[in-house]
Amino acid sequence: MKQTRSAYRRRLLLLVPAALLLIGAVSDTTQSILRGFDLIGSVYRQILTEYVEEVSADELLRAGVKGMLSTLDPYAEFIEQRENSEVDALSRGSYGGLGIKVRQRNGTHVVSYIYEEVRPLTNLRIGDVILRVDGVSLADEAVTDLRPLLRGEPGTTVHLVVRRPWVSDSLDLVVRRRKVLLDPLPFAARFNDEILYLRVSRFTKSSADSVRSYLQQAFREGDVRGVIIDLRDNPGGLLEAAVGLVDQFVAPGTPIVSMRGRQPAYARSYRSSQPAISEDVPLAVLVNRRSASASEIVAGALQDLDRAVIIGDRTYGKGLVQTLVPLSHNATLKLTTSRYYIPSGRCIQRLEYRNGATVTPENTSDSEIFYSQRLSRPLLQSNGIRPDIHVRNDTLPAALRCIDEQDAIFHFVVQQINRHGHTAVPEISEAVKRSFREFYDSASICSESALAAELNRLEKHAHQYGLPAEAMRSIDEFRGAFRRSIAAEFTRSWDLLHRMLRQEFIYQLSGERAGIQDAIADDDAIRTARTLLTDPEALENVLLESTSH
Numbered sequence: 001m002k003q004t005r006s007a008y009r010r011r012l013l014l015l016v017p018a019a020l021l022l023i024g025a026v027s028d029t030t031q032s033i034l035r036g037f038d039l040i041g042s043v044y045r046q047i048l049t050e051y052v053e054e055v056s057a058d059e060l061l062r063a064g065v066k067g068m069l070s071t072l073d074p075y076a077e078f079i080e081q082r083e084n085s086e087v088d089a090l091s092r093g094s095y096g097g098l099g100i101k102v103r104q105r106n107g108t109h110v111v112s113y114i115y116e117e118v119r120p121l122t123n124l125r126i127g128d129v130i131l132r133v134d135g136v137s138l139a140d141e142a143v144t145d146l147r148p149l150l151r152g153e154p155g156t157t158v159h160l161v162v163r164r165p166w167v168s169d170s171l172d173l174v175v176r177r178r179k180v181l182l183d184p185l186p187f188a189a190r191f192n193d194e195i196l197y198l199r200v201s202r203f204t205k206s207s208a209d210s211v212r213s214y215l216q217q218a219f220r221e222g223d224v225r226g227v228i229i230d231l232r233d234n235p236g237g238l239l240e241a242a243v244g245l246v247d248q249f250v251a252p253g254t255p256i257v258s259m260r261g262r263q264p265a266y267a268r269s270y271r272s273s274q275p276a277i278s279e280d281v282p283l284a285v286l287v288n289r290r291s292a293s294a295s296e297i298v299a300g301a302l303q304d305l306d307r308a309v310i311i312g313d314r315t316y317g318k319g320l321v322q323t324l325v326p327l328s329h330n331a332t333l334k335l336t337t338s339r340y341y342i343p344s345g346r347c348i349q350r351l352e353y354r355n356g357a358t359v360t361p362e363n364t365s366d367s368e369i370f371y372s373q374r375l376s377r378p379l380l381q382s383n384g385i386r387p388d389i390h391v392r393n394d395t396l397p398a399a400l401r402c403i404d405e406q407d408a409i410f411h412f413v414v415q416q417i418n419r420h421g422h423t424a425v426p427e428i429s430e431a432v433k434r435s436f437r438e439f440y441d442s443a444s445i446c447s448e449s450a451l452a453a454e455l456n457r458l459e460k461h462a463h464q465y466g467l468p469a470e471a472m473r474s475i476d477e478f479r480g481a482f483r484r485s486i487a488a489e490f491t492r493s494w495d496l497l498h499r500m501l502r503q504e505f506i507y508q509l510s511g512e513r514a515g516i517q518d519a520i521a522d523d524d525a526i527r528t529a530r531t532l533l534t535d536p537e538a539l540e541n542v543l544l545e546s547t548s549h
Contacts (some may be wrong), residue, residue, distance in 0.1 A: 048330045069448040073353040077334040093206045097151040099180040115311045127414030132161040153412040154179040187516040194225040203237030203294040206219040208244025215277045226533025236293025247272040256301045263336030283308035284529035292316035300342035306374035310387040317350020317351040317384030344370035388546035391525040399489040415506045425505045
């Protein structure tokens with residue numbers, strides 16, 4: 001018996017260390033979590049009880065959570081006791097709010113657009129600078145997202161204090177919230193060459209159904225030689241809506257997109273499941289640098305499947321998937337849990353994030369090569385979707401890029417409408433040209449450009465170091481040459497500035513649909529798409545020649 005007990009004891013002594021090693025290996029993550037809880041709790045407790053001044057427990061908690069999330073990516077968010085209004089709006093296709101778009105720049109929040117159905121019913125105007133919302137000052141750096149403040153139940157009101165440029169420094173407005181429908185298809189048309197054009201502005205619950213309904217009607221009404229899907233400036237939306245759009249042009253069972261993450265629970269693949277409107281109608285997709293997320297899934301999947309020619313500029317490259325994780329106390333954590341992969345196996349994501357900082361990936365020209373499905377075209381890692389045909393919309397020359405950077409055309413049109421009471425789009429006459437030039441000069445638009453800022457720094461350092469008068473004259477001569485080059489570029493670029501001014505007047509006075517309709521007549525990407533879609537042989541040759549993305 002003693003021998004038996006002794007043998008058992010020896011075996012136990014041998015097994016216990018092994019078991020402890022195994023437990024330690026399995027539970028390293030758990031132990032790290034427990035240590036972290038203990039350390040964070042200790043720091044939290046010490047600050048609240050021992051710091052020289054009293055600290056708000058809630059504010060300290062928020063700061064701690066914000067600090068943790070800041071080490072991840074820009075999409076991580078702690079949502080405290082409120083709904084995620086944007087996700088909710090996309091899933092319903094509508095929301096309760098003011099029916100406006102707000103542009104945030106340099107700490108100001110400017111009404112940049114008012115939906116057409118809301119315009120006759122609101123006392124807001126495009127260009128209004130929102131200063132306070134229900135007593136909350138937007139000068140507070142903590143206010144980064146206006147949606148929770150502006151949105152709410154239709155019929156309720158919100159009290160705004162706004163500055164109306166060239167009218168009033170301060171206006172008190174009470175604005176009623178309404179049910180605002182998100183129209184995912186703001187414009188669609190049939191060109192006289194039997195090419196269909198569809199502008200898809202966002203991916204909401206109704207996006208795929210809206211496109212399907214329009215296409216079915218168009219195919220019933222006559223021959224269709226090709227379809228153009230315009231995803232430029234489309235920031236994305238619901239994944240299912242993107243899959244539902246691709247569905248309409250490929251055979252059931254075709255792979256569209258997959259998600260892969262660290263945890264198996266977040267892995268999922270999506271295939272087409274609905275009958276296609278047409279599996280062979282020629283197809284073009286237009287994209288630019290503001291096409292992101294769900295837009296990139298559509299463009300990338302159709303490119304990988306050799307189903308469409310992609311025209312425009314490289315897309316944004318947003319291939320990270322966020323999951324809403326419920327927390328205690330009615331809070332929610334929005335956390336990146338996986339990445340999007342399109343049929344060839346490429347990942348859409350362009351940027352990398354390390355310790356909260358953005359890191360541009362190294363050159364991927366020598367990285368793994370992927371292949372398209374039908375033509376076996378070699379495809380490089382996406383880093384955003386690279387078009388088969390690069391067509392960049394007309395852009396201002398470098399000397400005038402400050403006009404875009406400072407939203408000068410937007411603000412000038414706001415000024416003209418507020419000063420002159422325009423209700424119809426005015427002729428862009430010589431008088432308007434002079435007014436814009438005066439506005440441009442008086443507002444010192446390009447004095448705040450990056451190049452001008454560098455020149456100002458150079459002049460400041462030259463004074464500090466006591467450079468001789470000859471050197472200072474050289475700086476003055478360069479400044480004069482800079483101003484003259486801007487003036488010359490202004491004259492050379494007037495045709496483009498003329499179009500930009502006209503389109504901004506249309507957009508602000510007549511709305512998005514009218515603006516799109518006016519712009520498509522001079523759109524190089526649309527012209528290129530129409531030419532290719534009416535020539536199947538040229539379209540196939542473009543795909544075959546486009547071998548690297």
